[in-house]
Structure formats: structure tokens, C-alpha cells
Amino acid sequence: MTDGNGEQPLSHLFEPVTWAGFDVKNRVKYGACCVSNYNTRDGFVTERELARTKVIAATGCGIITNQGAYPDPLGEGKGYLGQIALFDDKFIPQFEKVAGYIHDGGAVAVQQILHAGRYGGIDLGYCLQPSVVPQTLPHFRPPREITKEQIRETIRLHAEAAKRAIKAGFDGTELTSFMGYLLANFNSRFTNRRTDEYGGSTANRGRFMRELIEAVKEATGDKHPLVVRLNGAELMDRWGGNDEDECFELMQQAAQCGVDMISVTVGWQEAPESSIGRDVPPGHWNRLAARAKKLMPDMPIAFGVRLPSPIMADQCLAEGQFDFWEVCRPLLADPELIRKAAQARLDEVRRCVGSLNCLSRMFRDLPYTCTMNPALGHEVEPNYRLTPATRRKRIMIIGAGPAGMECAIAATKRGHHVVVFDRESRIGGSLLGYAAHDLAHKDDLMSVAEHYRVMAAKLGFEVRLGTEVNAKMMRGILRQFDAAVIAAGARPDLMALPAPEPGVSFFSAPDVALGKVKPGRRTIVLGGGKVGLTLAESLRTSGTDVVVVERERRLAGDVMPTWKWRHTAWIEELNIPTMTDCRVVRIAGEGVTVIDGKGRETVLAADTVIAASPERGNQELFTELEWSIDELYGCGDALVPRGLTQAIRDGYRLGCWL
Amino acid sequence: MQRTPEPEPLQLDPAECQALLDRHAPLFAGIKAGARIGLLPEENFDSTAAAMLVWEATEQGMVAAYRRFPGFDAVEVDLLFIPDHETLRRLHDPANPLPFADLKRKVRRRETLLYVVKPRAGLLDLGYEEFLDSLGLTFMGACR
Structure with missing residues (x-):
């Protein structure tokens, strides 16, 4: 054994x-x-x-x-x-x-x-x-x-x-x-x-x-x-x-x-x-x-x-x-x-x-479910089972994050021919960046991406990394696939922020998290949700001065209830200043200007500004691809930004259904 | 008729206690009149005549007063903090810019115990939701 x-x-x-x-x-x-x-x-x-x-x-x-x-x-x-x-x-x-x-x-x-x-x-x-x-x-x-x-x-x-x-x-x-x-x-x-x-x-x-x-x-x-x-x-x-x-x-x-x-x-x-x-x-x-x-x-x-x-x-x-x-x-x-x-x-x-x-x-008096096992608690429901596909389809999945990979695994097991595309060079999507900065036990979240890599190899479906899917690319492969699944994740909603003035080091949280760009020593993170907090905690640990600005009254609004206290504690232990109920009105070279709920204006000095939230789905890609494929679907954060549990569940459910 | 023993005095000046509440009035803005928070020094916990500090919400704001701690059976507060004297001292130190952050940190670390005397629904009715949320109490312990 x-x-x-x-x-x-x-x-x-x-x-x-x-x-x-x-x-x-x-x-x-x-x-x-x-x-x-x-x-x-x-x-x-x-x-x-x-x-x-x-x-x-x-x-x-x-x-x-x-x-x-x-x-x-x-x-x-x-x-x-x-x-x-x-x-x-x-x-x-x-x-x-x-x-x-x-x-x-x-x-x-x-x-x-x-x-x-x-x-x-x-x-x-x-x-x-x-x-x-x-x-x-x-x-x-x-x-x-x-x-x-x-x-x-x-x-x-x-x-x-x-x-x-x-x-x-x-x-x-x-x-x-x-x-x-x-x-x-x-x-x-x-x-x-x-x-x-x-x-x-x-x-x-x-x-x-x-x-x-x-x-x-x-x-x-x-x-x-x-x-x-x-x-x-x-x-x-x-x-x-x-x-x-x-x-x-x-x-x-x-x-x-x-x-x-x-x-x-x-x-x-x-x-x-x-x-x-x-x-x-x-x-x-x-x-x-x-x-x-x-x-x-x-x-x-x-x-x-x-x-x-x-x-x-x-x-x-x-x-x-x-x-x-x-x-x-x-x-x-x-x-x-x-x-x-x-x-x-x-x-x-x-x-x-x-x-x-x-x-x-x-603790919310709800039936228990599992982040990693989307079928748990649904065993009695036939539509959560992996049954052979009635028509074998050629399916392209755009995004090798949890939603896309779950969909790929389920669809492959049902007999579909699946190819996954991702513009990045690794399987895992935004989870990789999040896991890399997790102060708890990185290996747990990293294991999710590793699981997908192993399963792709074992099930034998292709993952084309470093490949961007857009309208031009779709014209080149017209009718090679019967269905496309957009699982390309979410992105910070830059329209919700004032346009950065010239000369500002303004980055998106995913780019920082994945190590594509390096923030300076005085950084402001816009968004006190799980992405912003995780990044802020990690940057602070490595010696960066960080301030978190959140427009809602409370931090960690999108964090799972079992983990909220953990972020709150880390923020306090790491001495990270936070400003809640604050609206960003200017992003300039000298820093970020915010106005709080009482109308008071503050200028926060910084050499780097990171946009973490609010996030939005990938509406543009749906619009772009709508007329280039027979069937077009979406799952995970590309539809509505939420998190790992929902991405896995969405991907699996779609894979069961296609 | 037997007289109730006088509570042992805390080492804090009542005016200091009231000043703390007045300085941080916004923190209690959501808490409704009639709500009461008790602070019983850890050192007095097992004393039969222990005095506790009570913060009571009134229409005019939070009011600090001393009461005798009558035991869990009869205590008339919604939440009961058990801080040590040092925590109480720091809480009331006018030079401490974030006194309640200190207290919350100690509760989260269970260095200061907090008994939840009223059921959750009652606490929500009294406007404690944000206060409790900030303490991260719900998901502490074995199942974290």
C-alpha cells in the first residue's frame, strides 16, 4: 500500500x-x-x-x-x-x-x-x-x-x-x-x-x-x-x-x-x-x-x-x-x-x-455544505450527479481558476471533450495570488490549484496556458467548439473609483497578488474585503506601510463568518490603519483623498495605490463572444464576484448540466 | 432587616468612567436606552460583595455607575466583561487613543472574558449587533 x-x-x-x-x-x-x-x-x-x-x-x-x-x-x-x-x-x-x-x-x-x-x-x-x-x-x-x-x-x-x-x-x-x-x-x-x-x-x-x-x-x-x-x-x-x-x-x-x-x-x-x-x-x-x-x-x-x-x-x-x-x-x-x-x-x-x-x-442554523465538495448535502438530487452526457460536446472553458477547472473536471468525467484556456502561465486563477498572501496556512489553498493540475493530467484534458481568448481568437477557431464557458474571474471595478492622475503607481490587486507588479513602501489598499485585507496583511508583514480604505462601514464584508475575526485580529496585531465609511475622491501623485461619512476630507500620502474592491464580473467577455459560439455559459466570479466556495459550486453544477 | 454590604470601591474615579463614555459616545450610538454593560474586575470575581462598573444606555447617552455584583443568577446586565485591573486602568486612561480597541483585542484573545448574559435576539433588539460583530465572538474556539 x-x-x-x-x-x-x-x-x-x-x-x-x-x-x-x-x-x-x-x-x-x-x-x-x-x-x-x-x-x-x-x-x-x-x-x-x-x-x-x-x-x-x-x-x-x-x-x-x-x-x-x-x-x-x-x-x-x-x-x-x-x-x-x-x-x-x-x-x-x-x-x-x-x-x-x-x-x-x-x-x-x-x-x-x-x-x-x-x-x-x-x-x-x-x-x-x-x-x-x-x-x-x-x-x-x-x-x-x-x-x-x-x-x-x-x-x-x-x-x-x-x-x-x-x-x-x-x-x-x-x-x-x-x-x-x-x-x-x-x-x-x-x-x-x-x-x-x-x-x-x-x-x-x-x-x-x-x-x-x-x-x-x-x-x-x-x-x-x-x-x-x-x-x-x-x-x-x-x-x-x-x-x-x-x-x-x-x-x-x-x-x-x-x-x-x-x-x-x-x-x-x-x-x-x-x-x-x-x-x-x-x-x-x-x-x-x-x-x-x-x-x-x-x-x-x-x-x-x-x-x-x-x-x-x-x-x-x-x-x-x-x-x-x-x-x-x-x-x-x-x-x-x-x-x-x-x-x-x-x-x-x-x-x-x-x-x-x-x-x-x-451557526446560521443552515444545513452544512463544503467548500471543496459541492455535492455534499445534495446527494439526493439527481442533477448533482455526474451522469454520461446525452450528446458529447466539444467545450472550451475560459479560465483555469477553481470555477473553470471544476467545470472542466465534471464535464470531462461525463464524456465531453474539454479544452481549458487561460492567459496566465499557471493553473489556479486568482486563487493563486490570494493563497500566496494568506497568513494562515498557504499550503491548504495552494493544494486546490495543485489538485486541478493533477486532475487535468489524469483525466487527460488539455489546458492551454498563456492563451488569451478574445473575439479575434474566436474567429480563428469558429465551430471548433460547441460550447464556451466563461470562468475568467472578477476584476476590480475601476469605474467605481476616480481616474488616477498621471504619475500615480496605480495597480490592480490581482496584479500585485500574482507578483506582476511590485508596490512601493507606502501603499494604500482601496477595498477592505478579503482580497484587500489579505494583500494588506501580507504587505505589512514584509515591511510595507499600508492603509486600508473601505467604503462600507465595516471591514471584511465578503469574508466567510468563520474567518472575519481572523482578519480583524491580524489588522490590529499588524497595526494596519483602516478607514471605513470612506469614499475616494482623488487619486493623485501625493496620495489618495478620501471623504468620510461625516464629510471630512483626508489626504493619505502614498507612493502606491492598489485597487482591490469593489469587484465586478466579466460582462465584456460575454458580450464579445456571444456571436462566435453556439452555446455560451458563465460560472464563478465572472458572473457575480463571490469567492472560492461559490466558484467551485458554480463550476461543478455547470459541468453536471452541460 | 439585614443590610446589603456596601460594594468594595473600584480604584477608578467615577468621573473618569463617565468621561470615557462621553469621549467615545459614537461607539454606543446604536445601543438603545435600557441596555446595560457590566465590567467586573477579574480580581473581584469570586468576592461575595464585588462591585462592578455598569454602563447604562439612557436617552441622554451612556451613564457610568457602580453596582454590586449579585451573581450570575441575578445580574441585570446584557454583557459582562471580566477585565483585570490593568485593563480597566488602560481603558480609562485619557492618554490611550484607542481604549476600546484594546478591550476588544483582549476579548478576542480571551485575555478578558465576556459573558453574554442576554440571548442573541435580545441583544440585537438592544442594538448590540455592530458592537458584537467587532468583537468577533461568534466563531471563536474549538471550531475555528
Whole structure:
């Protein structure tokens, strides 16, 4: 077994093992990392969810954990609008289907029971916690202290839900304290300030967990393993939460209660540090799994926090840092990841780029989707599938950025003959410039362009780089193609700015980002959206004095919600002056004149001015080519400037449809 | 009848607190009358008679006052900052050109904790949207 480049064996990852009496075909556990939000408000599984589950079941993982179900009829444990429920036998038939799909895929089926505690009560006016401690994020319900009677009832409901999961055909169950759910609330000093036997010492705080484990074990029996997800680090210790030693003490308590696997997780939703974003280096948290394994050598340990690479996972398994690679988001981005790894095709993998589009949507109460996998969540819809083309067409695609390349890949897979044209010398479009200046983890975004290069070579479609498409060129190739797709991206809308006076070094952001021009030492970036901010941050890091001018009242208006805070923080940390609610009235040799919302005029001295936004689509190219091709289409930023997620989705959808 | 203990005085002059709010009145322009923001010094957090500084929005603008911190169960503020004394001192330093930028930075880094006492919908009704947005609170933590 190799990684795809014929270099590194992945023998540990694909080693069959026995776990809790079950034969497991490999050491990969699909983690219930995200509630999909695809289901009904009253907890029933939808056809959309079942179609998605079939894809998960086919990932090739040895163990598959189904997303968390809330266990109580009131919904105090419900943390997401579309979360599934398991508080009544009426839900069992749908869970039978899910367990059946997982077994059809050859995996051990585990059902997670999720009481969201501090983050629960989504349909109620309150949530339950060990003590009344308000949340430090603004989208949760006011807390109420759980009584002892409610504790007993909550434990009973968990046990009954677990029993139903087993009745539905699941092999085992899972409890989770990830992110700050109810179990974590009891375990943590941050939220557990009780003075009775459930609060105080680590032993007392762990009492709820021990009683929960014992109740679930008793309800489900010895033949059905129980997994518990516990923090190796809460990252809340600054504010009185558990330190790492306490976290591991709690793990030992769980082990002594007879759980069959501990899944080590990191961080709370309210923690001060990132744990899985792309600003965290892959492998950063592996030490926590290794510590758990060292402390409890006989306890199967699962781990996967910010560990997206099968090669790294294989290495960790070889070194005995953990026993199962627990993976979820990389499998959202590419459900074929495990299969590609097994078939030595890792170079074809679509990497999770850590954009956290999935979570951006979750926090808006929307179903989750994926930047890199446009079909995710649409598996039930036939028009998102790659079916053979009814008429094989010759298609020219103008633009080798994400939209164009996605369209090219989908269309080629359907049997069309595709040629991609791009005036630049590399595949990737404007993403290349953006990625090159990303302060987080450049390699993630760069991997998108590399993926397209690999897929073009593997699928065998031609990419003509350094080739500008215009009306003259189209006359020369008249009727050589049946359809053209304009995916040439967006550009700064220079008409929205005053014309620069002679002698001004005035550049467009894409030209600067791609290194075609070099700005001076005192630069003004016009536009505080993602392009302008990324460029400003990068220039500042390399020593340039930068000022960002934005016409809207707030910066980062077009940035994904999960990433806005990151830009705001960088802007402050790098000490980049910003002016919002400002209109540019003059661009001259001495600098830029702006007028703010109150009519005050300021002259900002500069030797370079960069236009980043507003952006506009490529209307001119549509007009130019309209009468030179049978079918003309557009996708991505060339239509409406938005971003990577939308470009990939547009390109894929058009490729499915052509 | 038992008397409520007097709050321990903060080290800040009330006039300085009011001057800060007056200097930065535009920052609170969108916040509606009745809204209240509490600042409880970290050092006093576990004290039973801790005093907190409260900024209350009135028709005439923001007004600073001291109140006793009655515990999370009974606290009548919408947001509760837990800054340390140094952060409070810098916040009220007239020579600090960007006092609220400092505070926001500390909240983003979780060096200053901020409890969200009112539900989001209530905060939006009171005009906190821009203020909260600038703190970048929504997407902090494990799932970043």
C-alpha cells in the first residue's frame, strides 16, 4: 500500500483489527464531527440525510459514528435545529436504515448520543447546565441549573436512547463531551460550580460521567461497546476550566468505568485558541493522543483533531500514538479519501482547506455544505450527479481558476471533450495570488490549484496556458467548439473609483497578488474585503506601510463568518490603519483623498495605490463572444464576484448540466 | 432587616468612567436606552460583595455607575466583561487613543472574558449587533 506517489506504505492505517469483539477492516473511524442539520425540526431523519449517509457508509472506514442524536423529549439536549432525536421508539425505523447502510459498507456502526447542555435548548428559552454560568458566545440560550432529579432523569434518557440505538441495529454507542456539551459542563471547573456531590473535586465533577457510562453500559450490555469523547485539553484553563492533568484524570475515570474506547478531542467552542482551523499546523495536537495512550496503554484511543493527512495518521499509528484515526472533515471534502489512499491515489485527493464553511452555515442554523465538495448535502438530487452526457460536446472553458477547472473536471468525467484556456502561465486563477498572501496556512489553498493540475493530467484534458481568448481568437477557431464557458474571474471595478492622475503607481490587486507588479513602501489598499485585507496583511508583514480604505462601514464584508475575526485580529496585531465609511475622491501623485461619512476630507500620502474592491464580473467577455459560439455559459466570479466556495459550486453544477 | 454590604470601591474615579463614555459616545450610538454593560474586575470575581462598573444606555447617552455584583443568577446586565485591573486602568486612561480597541483585542484573545448574559435576539433588539460583530465572538474556539 502506498500514498499515491509510490513512496510511503500505509500499512498501519489499513491493518484489520479486533475491537470490543468486532472485526474492524482498518484503523479509520468516521467521527461524528458535525451535525448535518438536514433533518426535521422534530428530530426525524430526512431523505436528504439518508442519501448522505449512503455516501458516508461507502467511505471505507472501519468504524462509522453516526451524528449525535438528542436523548430527551423536551429538547433540552438539542443543540441544532435539524438534529436527529432518539427519545422515542418512533425514531427506530429510520435508525435501522442508517445502521443498515453502515453495515452494507462493511463498517462497525456506532450511534452518538448528544446532549448539548450549555449549547442546548435550541427550541426552548433556556438550556441546562450543572451551574448557572452564562455562555461567552452570543448564540445560546440562558442557563438553568440542573437539579439532582433532572440529573437522574437525564442519565435515564441517555441510557434509553442508547438502548434504542442498539435495538435499531447499531453495534455500539458513543457519549460526547466535545466542545462544551453537557458531559463537558459537568467535567469542567469552568461550568461546574456545584457544591453537592456532583461538583468540587475532579472525582465529584466526574460523577455524572461515571453514572452516565454505567447506565449506558447496563442498558446496552457487554456485547455493545461504548465510546466516550473527552477533551485532552479544554483550552479553558485561563478562565478556571480544567487543566490538562485534570482532563487526563477524567479520562482515567472513564477508563475505570469500562468504556471501550476513548476519543481524545481538543477545545471548547468558547476556547481562546483555534483547534481545527487552518491557522493550526497539522499534527499540532497529536501529543494529547500520545499522552492518553501512554497513560492508558490498554485502552483503544481514537484521535484526529487537526490531523487531515492519512500519511501522518499512518505514522502516528506506527508509533503507537493512538489506535484509530478519527476523521470527519477531510471525508466531507473528499468522501473517497480512504479509497484513494488504499489505491495509491492520494495525489487525487481533494483536501479539506479548513475554510470552515461547514460551521459558518451551522451557526446560521443552515444545513452544512463544503467548500471543496459541492455535492455534499445534495446527494439526493439527481442533477448533482455526474451522469454520461446525452450528446458529447466539444467545450472550451475560459479560465483555469477553481470555477473553470471544476467545470472542466465534471464535464470531462461525463464524456465531453474539454479544452481549458487561460492567459496566465499557471493553473489556479486568482486563487493563486490570494493563497500566496494568506497568513494562515498557504499550503491548504495552494493544494486546490495543485489538485486541478493533477486532475487535468489524469483525466487527460488539455489546458492551454498563456492563451488569451478574445473575439479575434474566436474567429480563428469558429465551430471548433460547441460550447464556451466563461470562468475568467472578477476584476476590480475601476469605474467605481476616480481616474488616477498621471504619475500615480496605480495597480490592480490581482496584479500585485500574482507578483506582476511590485508596490512601493507606502501603499494604500482601496477595498477592505478579503482580497484587500489579505494583500494588506501580507504587505505589512514584509515591511510595507499600508492603509486600508473601505467604503462600507465595516471591514471584511465578503469574508466567510468563520474567518472575519481572523482578519480583524491580524489588522490590529499588524497595526494596519483602516478607514471605513470612506469614499475616494482623488487619486493623485501625493496620495489618495478620501471623504468620510461625516464629510471630512483626508489626504493619505502614498507612493502606491492598489485597487482591490469593489469587484465586478466579466460582462465584456460575454458580450464579445456571444456571436462566435453556439452555446455560451458563465460560472464563478465572472458572473457575480463571490469567492472560492461559490466558484467551485458554480463550476461543478455547470459541468453536471452541460 | 439585614443590610446589603456596601460594594468594595473600584480604584477608578467615577468621573473618569463617565468621561470615557462621553469621549467615545459614537461607539454606543446604536445601543438603545435600557441596555446595560457590566465590567467586573477579574480580581473581584469570586468576592461575595464585588462591585462592578455598569454602563447604562439612557436617552441622554451612556451613564457610568457602580453596582454590586449579585451573581450570575441575578445580574441585570446584557454583557459582562471580566477585565483585570490593568485593563480597566488602560481603558480609562485619557492618554490611550484607542481604549476600546484594546478591550476588544483582549476579548478576542480571551485575555478578558465576556459573558453574554442576554440571548442573541435580545441583544440585537438592544442594538448590540455592530458592537458584537467587532468583537468577533461568534466563531471563536474549538471550531475555528
